[in-house]
Amino acid sequence: MRMFCALVFVAPLAAAQPLTARAEEPPKVSYYKDVRPVFQQHCNGCHQPAKPLGGYVMTTHADLLKAGEREKVGVVPGKPAQSYLVEQIKVHNTGKAEMPKGRDPLGAAQIKLITDWIAQGAVDDTPASAKAAAVDASNPPKYSAPPVVTAVAFSPDGAQLAVTGYHEVLIYDTTELKLRSRLIGISERVQSLAFSPDGKKLAAVGGAPGRFGEVQVWRPGDEKLLLSAPVTFDTLYGVSWSPDGKTLAFGCADNTVRAIDAASGKQTLQMGTHSDWVLGTVFSQDGAHLISVGRDMSMKLTEVETQRFVDNVTSITPGALKGGLITVDRRPVKERRVTKVPQDEGGKFIEKVYDEVVVAGADGRPRLYKIHREVKRQIGDDANKIREYEPLPGRVSAVAFNSDGSKFAACSSLDGKGEVRVYDSTSGAKVVCEKVTGPAYAVAWQPDGKRIASAGFDGIVWLHDPATGKLVNSFVALPKK
Structure with a gap:
């Protein structure tokens, strides 16, 4: 027994010395796990191949x-004092730093992390499996197969068609269907596209799943990246422009809907009452409200100026909707209408601009809603719903109205197949488009209403006559080698 007791007391003393020595060593900073995410979130928007501010790239x-x-x-490895990056992110007595430009300085912990990494030799510990060839205008994406197309968008003049690819947006002219531009950014996935109301800019949102989200604003005419704004740590969805072209709204995988100034990238709105990913957004015709849809089976209304959540547009009764909502579009109107909306208190009514939107998602059924409630809420009601349309097979990924709101197109996917339809907004009559060869994820109207473009899993862009459903033309969204 005495021998056993001696071992019990001696062993902890012997182990204590190396533990003390290790505690005195500064923690090793990882470039891949610690430093790189800081650069992605705060620096890469202005320091990437497509937008190398100051001639410096940090990707x-x-x-x-x-x-x-x-x-x-x-x-400069091992020499933070000689590293210009450290000088640029240093916070001055004024509380400001040179970089990130126009934004709040990095936190003290982030600055120490970068400084310590440089002092420790600025080692690149990126795993071999994560090292891939740089993708930029000098080294464009190389495809072994056509890309899955997640979004398409016509310019307001109908002369250009934007199509998503891998790490890029492909711009085709609509006369000869030839590729004219490749807008290559840092986002691996581009999930949504929208031309500005004046057609001079193109917004794209996407990112890298689990790493960063990004809003891009391009000037397609000269392939210039005007803005790259990192937002959250996951992919972004459902981008839309405000009617005046000054604001961009989008959905996030952190269950928020956000908006930024389209020129500066500064956040102007954040609403967090969704309980799952927000996948689609659209502004009201007067820009005063933002409509958002998400995987939580709800459509919500937000007041833009105050960032205040106003109401659930759809019913909040469990089971009223059979699945998450993925897509939303506002019905264009020739003349602005107003409606009387009940106030929260006193039973008084106030006037609001009347708007209608079409939504669809996992249950395949498009629905038309007015965005403002005109009667007092009753438990279990779905009073804002105007009508339902015949469901498509599978999940609806995109809906889009024509320019006068008389019709809308929708596309869906199920079990490796896809369908594209055109609905009459009033009667519900439908036209099914022919020769859709795979799951369809994206749809857009040519402004003159004579064509709809759609695309999806197999990378083929289909151009249909919306009146008959006949396939007019098609091409593969695949840059030539």
Whole structure:
């Protein structure tokens, strides 16, 4: 027994010394796990191949060790004091820093993380499996198969058709269906596209799943990236422009709907009453409200100026909707109408601009709603619903009205097949488009109403006559080698 007791007391003393020595060593900072995510969230928007502010790129480890236009090396391994990057992110007595430009400085912990990493030798510990060839205008994406197309959009003049690819947006002219531009950014996935009301800009949202979300604003005419705004740590969805072209709204996988200034990237709205991913957004015709839909089986109304959640447009009764909502579009109107909406208190009514939207999602059935409640809420009601339409097979991924709101198109997918339909907004009569060869995820109207474009899993873009459903033309969204 005495021998056993001696062992019990001696063993902890012997183990204590190496533990003390290890505690004194500064923690090792990982570039891949610790530093790179900070750069992605705060720096890559302005320091990427498509937009190298100051001639400095921060999307790869090798670029970090280079100098920018001022001929000062950004990162000097082992020497933070000689690293221009550290000087740029340092917070001055004014509480501001040179970088990130126009934004709040990095936090003290983030600055220490970067400084310690440089002091420890600025080692690149990126796993071999995560190292891929850089993708930019000089090294465009290479395809072994056509990309899955998640979104298509016509320019307001109908001259251009934007199609999503991998790491890029492909711009085709609509006369000859030839590829004219490749807008290559840092987002691996581009989930949604929208031209500005004046047609001069193209917004794209997407990101890299589980790493970052990004809003891009391009000027397609000269392939110039005007804005790259990192938002959240996951992919973004459902981008839309405000009627005046000054604001961009989108949905996030953190259950929020957000809006930013389209010129500066500064956030102007955040609403968090959704309980699942927000997948679609659209502004009211006067820009005063934002409508959003999500996987939580709800459509919500937000007041833009106050960022205040106003109401659930759809019924909140369990079982009223059979699945999540994926897509929404506002019905264009020739003349602005107003409606009387009950106030929360006193039973008084106030006037609001009347708007209708079509929504669809997992249950395949498009529904038309007015966005403002005109009667007092009753438990279990769905009073804003105007009508339902015959369901498509499977899940509806996109809906889009024509320019006068008389018709809308919708596309769906189920068991490796797809369908594209055109509905009469008033009567519900439908036209089924022919020769759709695979799951369909995207649809858009040409402004003159003579064609609809749709695409999906197999990378083929179909152009149909919406009156007859006849296939007019098609092409594969695949840049030539």
